[in-house]
Amino acid sequence: MEIVALPGQAATGKVWLVGAGPGDVDLLTVKAHRILQSADAVLYDALVSDEILALIPKHAEKIAVGKRAGKHSAAQSEINQLLVTKAYTRKNVVRLKGGDPFIFGRGGEELETIVAAGVEFEVIPGITAASGTAAYAGIPLTHRDYAQGVSFITGHCKLESRPMDWQAYANPNNTLVVYMGILNADLIKQGLMGAGRSAQTPVAIVSKATTPDQQTFVGTLDNIDELAKHPDLVMPALMVIGEVVELAGSLNWFTPDNSQLIDSELAAQLK
Numbered sequence: 388m389e390i391v392a393l394p395g396q397a398a399t400g401k402v403w404l405v406g407a408g409p410g411d412v413d414l415l416t417v418k419a420h421r422i423l424q425s426a427d428a429v430l431y432d433a434l435v436s437d438e439i440l441a442l443i444p445k446h447a448e449k450i451a452v453g454k455r456a457g458k459h460s461a462a463q464s465e466i467n468q469l470l471v472t473k474a475y476t477r478k479n480v481v482r483l484k485g486g487d488p489f490i491f492g493r494g495g496e497e498l499e500t501i502v503a504a505g506v507e508f509e510v511i512p513g514i515t516a517a518s519g520t521a522a523y524a525g526i527p528l529t530h531r532d533y534a535q536g537v538s539f540i541t542g543h544c545k546l547e548s549r550p551m552d553w554q555a556y557a558n559p560n561n562t563l564v565v566y567m568g569i570l571n572a573d574l575i576k577q578g579l580m581g582a583g584r585s586a587q588t589p590v591a592i593v594s595k596a597t598t599p600d601q602q603t604f605v606g607t608l609d610n611i612d613e614l615a616k617h618p619d620l621v622m623p624a625l626m627v628i629g630e631v632v633e634l635a636g637s638l639n640w641f642t643p644d645n646s647q648l649i650d651s652e653l654a655a656q657l658k
């Protein structure tokens with residue numbers, strides 16, 4: 388049984404659930420920056436960039452709780468508990484997450500424990516990977532000529548109890564953004580094409596979006612699994628599926644030296 392609070396004692400510290408944005412340090416909100424500078428303890432994920440970590444005051448305790456290749460990552464329950472424990476000994480406890488804490492960030496789960504323990508908290512939104520990717524790869528997520536809506540989904544495809552509703556995601560007038568989908572590109576392709584989405588739907592895989600290492604791989608739905616296996620593809624990466632990807636050729640303003648539009652028939656058309 389998890390102990391969430393010390394009986395008879397209230398925590399005097401406050402937990403700040405903060406979104407760090409997709410990578411570029413300049414995409415941190417002014418509020419996130421201010422709170423980070425007043426932090427006494429910071430629990431951060433692997434996706435938070437070094438430049439952002441450099442903004443944490445020297446005296447603050449820094450705790451890495453996210454997954455990094457090969458190293459131990461704390462279990463979600465341990466992180467939840469640690470946030471509560473720190474609120475007993477520290478004034479400002481910052482839980483720093485990549486992107487936005489409420490978009491595939493488990494922010495809700497962490498807050499449930501904090502609420503149960505009676506600890507004070509605030510949430511600071513961040514620019515989610517989809518918004519950062521869209522802006523820096525020149526792919527508007529909606530556009531009156533191409534897409535009337537956009538859906539953000541997880542490509543984890545793991546929950547057998549709750550299968551992916553491909554029919555709901557196959558609407559040709561909707562942009563689909565897939566987080567954490569690279570390893571399941573094949574399943575995503577089969578699911579969407581099986582539900583009637585055209586094999587020729589333009590797709591982009593954008594890796595390390597908003598950083599100097601950003602790369603954009605463009606293709607079509609029927610070769611998304613090949614794009615996902617591209618040897619130059621570095622994590623984290625996001626998939627954008629839909630007609631709006633056609634705009635990448637003309638709206639891409641952010642072109643770090645190593646950026647490339649991987650050749651495919653579609654990429655050739657876009658140039």
Ligand code: SAH
Pocket residue numbers: 409410434484485486487488489490491492514515516517520565566567568593594595596597623624625626
């Ligand atoms: N809370 C985060 C998402 C965490 S899930 C947010 O709002 O952005 C992790 C997934 O986000 C990764 O698997 C990847 O699909 C995506 N992602 C995060 N940062 C990214 C980046 N800089 N470039 C491309 N994809 C990114």
